[in-house]
Amino acid sequence: MFSLINQMESGIMTKTGISRRNAMKLGGALPALIALPAAAQTAAPAAAAEGKAHTIKLGNFQVSTLLGGTNMREKPIETFGLNADPSEWALLSEANFLPAEKAGNSFTMTLVKTPEALAIFDTGMVPDVTVAALAAAGYAPGDVTHVILTHMHGDHISGLTKDGAPVFPNATLIAPKAEAEYWAANPGDPYKTHVAPLIDKATLIEDRAEVLPGIHAIAAPGHTPGHMTYLLESDGARLMITADSFNHYVYSVQRPEWHVRFDVDKDMGSETRKKVLARLAEERIPFVGYHMPYPALGYIAPGDGEGHFRYVPATYQFAG
Numbered sequence: 001m002f003s004l005i006n007q008m009e010s011g012i013m014t015k016t017g018i019s020r021r022n023a024m025k026l027g028g029a030l031p032a033l034i035a036l037p038a039a040a041q042t043a044a045p046a047a048a049a050e051g052k053a054h055t056i057k058l059g060n061f062q063v064s065t066l067l068g069g070t071n072m073r074e075k076p077i078e079t080f081g082l083n084a085d086p087s088e089w090a091l092l093s094e095a096n097f098l099p100a101e102k103a104g105n106s107f108t109m110t111l112v113k114t115p116e117a118l119a120i121f122d123t124g125m126v127p128d129v130t131v132a133a134l135a136a137a138g139y140a141p142g143d144v145t146h147v148i149l150t151h152m153h154g155d156h157i158s159g160l161t162k163d164g165a166p167v168f169p170n171a172t173l174i175a176p177k178a179e180a181e182y183w184a185a186n187p188g189d190p191y192k193t194h195v196a197p198l199i200d201k202a203t204l205i206e207d208r209a210e211v212l213p214g215i216h217a218i219a220a221p222g223h224t225p226g227h228m229t230y231l232l233e234s235d236g237a238r239l240m241i242t243a244d245s246f247n248h249y250v251y252s253v254q255r256p257e258w259h260v261r262f263d264v265d266k267d268m269g270s271e272t273r274k275k276v277l278a279r280l281a282e283e284r285i286p287f288v289g290y291h292m293p294y295p296a297l298g299y300i301a302p303g304d305g306e307g308h309f310r311y312v313p314a315t316y317q318f319a320g
């Protein structure tokens, strides 16, 4: 249901908002809900219009994944398998019950409530959708104390400002220093619109910085020069925010050697991807990935060969 409602009209780097056409399609899909209890029939569309959040407990932290939208793209081999052999691509797709010719993607921010702070990691594509998802988690934009960026691609920074004003008026912006320097030297429109007005007051951080008590930055360059992951630890429980280290739950996890179109340095992106995946698998650390299937929370297990892995979605591991 939510993928229909939140489906974006076109590419991920654009700021299109929720498409009216897809909202109409949803209207057409409603009769399919007739078998559900009456409450579910009304709850599903209402909840989506109000945003979507999924909350777990992690030690003394509360972690919510916030849905910022979904999209579908054609010819995904040109995004996730630049150097893939087309027949291997087709086989891997089939083995995973996926169409080889199109791929879906989610955009998922992470909200972390610690004893000291309320931090949002990345900000989505559309401010109103971000704020709606935040509301679904039980918070208003003014409650957020820290906005922490993983990198500065448009789909991660476009919820920072709306009509020139900060969406999170009380928050300190924390950003990777190398990332800020790269985009200041190579500014694109999303950077100019959403980051440039705020960056002078931002706290710029480097690898291994403790950004908040229990939250450490771990550099993961390649996707972008300053791309950063974050390791949360509370009361012995850990979780990694992997951002865009791997961006498709099958192609980039089972074949991390495949080059990704959005990686600024494709070889480094691949090397970093393998390292991040290997650590998650070896240490059995749960993670949130920005583009994993919503709620974007899962684990990484060894795959079908050396340097290959597989994605295991989380289910009830965090329940009570």
Ligand SMILES: [Zn+2]
Pocket: 153, 155, 156, 244, 290, 291
């Ligand atoms: Zn992204």
